[in-house]
Amino acid sequence: MSSREDETLARAAVAALTGQLELTPKPGLPDPRDLGARATRRDLCSLRWSAKALTPGLAAMVAAARRIGGPTPELRTELGAIGRSTEHSVTLAGGGHRGALWVLGFLVAAAALDPGAKGSEVAATAKRIAAHPDRRAPRRPSRGSSMSAKYGAAGARGEARAGFPHVRRALDALAASRSAGASEPNARLDALLTVMSTLQDTELLYTAGPHGLRHVQAGARGVLEAGGTATEAGHAALAAFDDDLHTRAWSPRGTGGLLAGALFVDSLPVVVSSPVRVAA
Known part of the structure; x- marks a missing residue:
């Protein structure tokens, strides 16, 4: 795999x-209606711009995985260092995408280790990378780690160590909605709501507490149980759910990064090259 192919894989993740x-409409999350920084407090134009700042870091993660050749402690440590440097670059570019960076970082590294893999295979390799501790990680607590400790939520770290179960659920939801004849935007919205309906979102726990988390999960399930976003009843339920989160100013931010991870894995294989043997 060449440096150009490294960047191709990174660009696919940013795409x-x-x-x-x-x-x-994405309930509680930035979308094209947010040119005026609606309830999400994030202007979509700035988020598009700062998303591009992830490309060099993700390409470096691909290159590290290709060079090291397996899901080793060394690779986990290097991904952590690259990720923290990329967080700084994204902050300078306007901020956002912290959760998406780590989801996509593990997944691009896994894809680099096993070119041609898709779906659960990529998630399984990412799980093997995440199983190792990041020995150079700062020991200061984060919102996510604090909520994980307080409520027992898996958080981003637990999601990765479990092999990204919500990425896999989103992939299953995409396939099911497409098979049922839904348009691509509706299939993606159904996948987002599938994630939202069960994810223990630590950012949401921080801002809205356990009651707010259960409220959001129930709202997402309500849309799906009404038939999904492609149906008239589901569309109406989605609009009501969106209005509700707008009014409450609640943002289930973790779901967006996991959907991005699912869309990336769904796009694979992006790079065709000789496989890298994944070490046990």
């Missing part, structure tokens, strides 16, 4: 993130 941003 998946941008595709998630462009999807509308």
Whole structure:
């Protein structure tokens, strides 16, 4: 795999993130209606711009995986260092996407280790990378780690160590909606709501507490149980759910990054090259 192919894989990940941003209506999340920084407090134009700042870091993660050749402790440590440097670059570009960076970072590294893999295979390789501790990670607590400790939520770290179950659920939802004849935007919205209906979103726990989390999960399930976003009843339920989160100013931010991860994996294989043997 060449440096150009490294960047191709990174650009595919950023394209998946941008595709998630462009999807509308996304309850509580930035979308094309947010040119005026609606309830999400994030202007979509700035989020599009800062998403591009992830490209060099993601390409570096691909190159590291290709060079090291397996889901080793060394690779986990290097991904952590690259990720923290990329977080700084994204902050300078306007901020946002912290969760998406780590989801996509593990997944691009996994894809680089096993070119041609799709779906659960990529998630399984990412799980093997995430199983190792990041020994150079700062020891200061984050919102996510605090909520994980307080409520027992898996958080981003637990999601990765479990092999991204919500990415896999989103992929299943995409396939099911497409098979049922839904348009691509509706299939993606159904996948987003599938994630939202079960994810223990630590950012949402921080801002809205356990009651707010259960309220959001129930709202997402309500849209799906009404038939999904492609149906008249589901569309009406989605509009009501969107209005509700807008009024409450609640944002289930973790779901957006996981949907971006699913869209990236769904786009694979992006790079065709000789496989890298994944070490046990």
